[in-house]
Amino acid sequence: MAFEIFSNELTVAIIKAVIFPGVLFQLVSVLMMMWFERKVMARIHMRYGPYYVGKFGLLQTLADLLKLLLKEIIVPLKSRKLLFIAVPVLLLASAFTPVAVIPFSETWYIFRFPYSAILVIAILSMVPTLEFLAGWAGGSKYSFIGGYRAATQQVSYEVSLFLSILPSVILAGSMDLIDITKAQNQYWFILLAPLAAFTYFVASLAELERIPFDIPEAESELVFGWKTDYSGILFGFQVFASYIFTFVEAALFTVLFLGGWIGPFLPPIIWFLIKTYLVFFVMVVVRAGLPRFRLDQLLNFGWKILFPLAILNIFLAVLVGDLILI
Amino acid sequence: MSYENDTVYQAVKAKFEDALEEIKEKPMLTFYIKYEHKDKLKEIAQVIADQIGTSYGETCSAVDYPDKQIFDVFWFIWSFDTRKMYAIRTRVPYSSPKVPSLVEIWPSLNWHERETHEMFGIEFEGHPNLAPLLLEDYEDIPQYPLRKSVTLEKRKTRHI
């Protein structure tokens, strides 16, 4: 395994990590994604959405972020204080990390790693543990129930998520995300493995705790699940981490199935961003249009339907790979 | 009087004529039972229930008459078959506010009797659970608030 970082490339990598596509870009992107989601959902609901702060309400999320920064951080008396404060920070850190290996174009990436597809999934699998710890550290019955519900849901769907990336790996012949994108020059993998794209999309909705899988934070029962007691910037960290994970999953979908940066006329980075935000748009429309599953129905669906489909995908991918990509 | 021909009245009169204090017709056929015969209240109610077919207890409460020192307790029953309302009432003296409960005949009166106990202080013998229903979390409301002895501040109003 040769890590291709020399000293002058190191400075370039650091600039990439901080500005684009690293920390600063992610922060701005999260603010824009939140605005986009609120506006699209509002229009589906026959109302306007953010309206007053900035033109078209563009600065609304910045205002919300400033409000969260200025609020008092309340740590409940009966909680385990160090763990309580540490979990949102760890969540945010583990959200930023996969961005380092996602390729925005053939030459524009922070870090190249031969097994980057697995690396992203491995980092995503830290999330259930952190959520369970947050629920346990909260100190109240409600956050504990929310924590174990969240962990149960995410562990069940992570298996299907992992299996769904394997068809792309098989069809491309490598676990490196850059090689996978380059292998889609002829056909995008969504045409060769559509079922895998479907199972990946559904599993990623469950990973991100979005509707229809947001039972851990269903307001009508447990107030807000394991996030109930978080206030101020600790809550802000979780919201940011959630949206950065959304970006990571959407970007991974683009790389694995939609051909990454490949496209005519426009520069590759623009294509990558357009495709990623298109996937995000579909996620928002799904959120506006469906009710939520109950936990046992969700687990039934995850293990009895999605998991066999994900295994089936692997066989189909081998078949397609033999027939078409010879 | 038109209620003489009513089958329900005749069934009750056949066995319990001495327990009947008064019969009213408006707003519904009302049987006033004498308080000394309150032990027969459940049997009278059972006779009425058998006569009127499928029925349910619609409501139960009391009216307070401090000048006569009685509570006028009422149960209103609706019959699906004869499509009429019937009332069973009894005048309970202040000195012993105890009445048998009719929950076993019409289970829909459960919460109504509980609320009457809470508001007036009338005890329903045989009721499974007479715990407070509406006022259990309030500390500053006087006990048995619907009695006339508990007064609200008088409003100064203009007469229309």
Place this chain on the structure above:
Amino acid sequence: MPEYKLHYGPQHPGTHPFRILLTVDGDVVVTAEPHIGYVHRGIEKLCEYRSYIMNIPVINRACFMEGSFHEHAYAMAVEQIYGVEIPQRAKYLRVLAGELSRIHSLLSWFGGYVSELGFSTMYFWPWADREYILDLFEELTGARISTTYILPGGVRWDLPDGFEKRVEKVMKYLEGRLALYDKVVFKNEIFKARTKDVGVLKPSDVLKYGVTGPMARASGVKMDLRIDAPYSIYDEIEMDYNLLDGGDCYDRTKIRLMDIQQSIDIIRQVLKKLPGKEKVMKKLPIKAPVGEGYARIESARGIHAYYVVSNGDRNPYRVKIRGASFNNMSVLPLIAKNVKMADIPAILGSIDVCPADLDR
């Protein structure tokens, strides 16, 4: 995991103001016991200190969504005491106000209920449709929700010019929307999974525990006061029972939308049969004669009943209110046995409790 007790409400967003004490074993609810009384305002006591007409704004708040029904029942009970007959046109206008408030109460319940299951879009669409009915109310009475329109003796104002045409426009629009909700909500697999066979109420329990209204009809019991014992002008209106036979949350939701369609038909019949112009208000003397009155009506939630006692004074001596939600709520421990905890909002919402009606 051993059993432990959990409070559901009153701090939960999306529940009404009452709390339910759940005994939970893992994720399964063993018992559910409602504790009510959070919005008790003592309406029955307040009514003894105000005259018959001054009581109307107080009675109106016995259920804010469908105040017209409470006013109607109270007015009918008081008119029994006075022994008067009100003009025919006033009776038709009372029924019109009642049916309009039935539609908007059921629409707002529908939006709130489906959004509790996570369907955020279906919160906004019924509430947007409700605005058209509230505009009609504002035109007719001056107030959107707490319309003190019905008084003992008639109604306060007659219809404005051209009102019938505007009502017909709104009714046509609502019929289209009901067809849309049918497609979006009732054919949705997730909604069906959350509400089918959840919280089943048997017909024998309906009659035993005094459950009335749409909740009874969804279990297959033929109970509609407008047909069983018609009051006001309902003997001149053609209507039939809306019945479904499942008794679960899905049927209770579906039957309330069928009730909206039925109300639209009733409003159309009322507007056609409306008698000619006459005075719609009959002034009654300030002091009522000695007597009692008892009146019942069928509202969007069930049977409301008012019992008014008068001893010849300016104020009523006793007003007893029987709210429909009182008996409907008492069935909760029966239908919420051995369900998952995530079913509790679904079951509770489908009972359509009006907490103001419950606590008075």
